[in-house]
Amino acid sequence: MTGQRSITETEKLVQGRLGGIAIRHEQMAVVANIHRAAAAVRQHLENSVLRDVDLTWTGFVVLWVIWIWGESESRQVAEEAGISKGTLTGVSRTLVSRGLIARSEHAGDRRLVLLGLTSRGEELMRRVFPDFNAEEAFVAERLTPEECLTTADALRRIVRQVEEHGEERRLHLLGGARPAPRRSGRRPKA
Amino acid sequence: MTGQRSITETEKLVQGRLGGIAIRHEQMAVVANIHRAAAAVRQHLENSVLRDVDLTWTGFVVLWVIWIWGESESRQVAEEAGISKGTLTGVSRTLVSRGLIARSEHAGDRRLVLLGLTSRGEELMRRVFPDFNAEEAFVAERLTPEECLTTADALRRIVRQVEEHGEERRLHLLGGARPAPRRSGRRPKA
DNA sequence: CCTATTTTGTTTGGAGCCAAACGATATATC
DNA sequence: GATATATCGTTTGGCTCCAAACAAAATAGG
Incomplete structure (x- = not known):
């Protein structure tokens, strides 16, 4: 811990607005910066690696999950990718139409849908992931x-x-x- | 640092898929967790405090920026809120229609639009922010x-x-x- | 002046995103 | 077996989001 404990400009202003009501500024700082960082990283990746291969952030994440875990049930993919099942329906439709993933039925339970990479999808990930990871390293360069x-x-x-x-x-x-x-x-x- | 250096399950799988190509797993871990945390925090806040007062995350952030910095030019609000100016146009339209902010012209430069809180908006923020901050404290409770x-x-x-x-x-x-x-x-x- | 160039906010088009409603299927209980 | 309950993926509705195109206005350089 190298200091930086002093109340920042913003926090002083917040205190002013609230007229003395106590606020938890350390917690406010993490939350605010989590969102700034998430947006910055996402935008950098969308505008570099992902743009080149015409993938959205979410599309990439979904491909990644299926790539890593192998053919999986929809609900698990949604859970792991951090999106709702409704969103996954749309995203997977796009990925299927682009020939990157394929849907198949579950033998025992006809409610389930399995999602797996096509060979085209697998090729894409093998090619793109190293570039993606290089940009992750770039954004984290100061850590x-x-x-x-x-x-x-x-x-x-x-x-x-x-x-x-x-x-x-x-x-x-x-x-x-x-x-x-x-x-x-x-x-x-x- | 309390250890936890060992390669996780996921990272082992990634290594397998790449067949030995080196990846930067520490950087991969931060990036992945930034997005998980951002989504989790945002969802919690949207479904608790913000839901009650019928504000979206972005709507709240925009209000917050104007509240803290006072009446400001659009571009500054967008910049500070971390959204594009196009997005701000839509969001501010909604907030104006709900009587929380007001638009006014800049005297010297007719391209500029100033955004400021109405008294209704100011009241809302004074009431909601402490609750919002309490939830920030809740999500960060383990830190x-x-x-x-x-x-x-x-x-x-x-x-x-x-x-x-x-x-x-x-x-x-x-x-x-x-x-x-x-x-x-x-x-x-x- | 007058013509670039730059800078504002707005519009547009396609995609993402969620929660709730929904239909289809599976499981539990009687 | 019938009937309720749970769970799956899909549909729906309304909003967020961005980048590029755009129009209006300001500035720069002659």
């Missing part, structure tokens, strides 16, 4: 490998916290009331 | 304040690296060729 690992670990703890206690927390916040309806989304037929 | 700061600092270095060297790097990668066209987006008239 030592050790710092990468400690940072990754800290982020993983945030993910776990939300995964393990998020729902419970949201229910607690509502205090028995039912959640506000979402602005967008499908409506009941009746 | 000490010091860990929050070091993590935030590491992420900031990633953002700076991309901001300061990203474009140059992308040009270098192209090696003189012009960038591939984007799949979506407006087409020339002719």
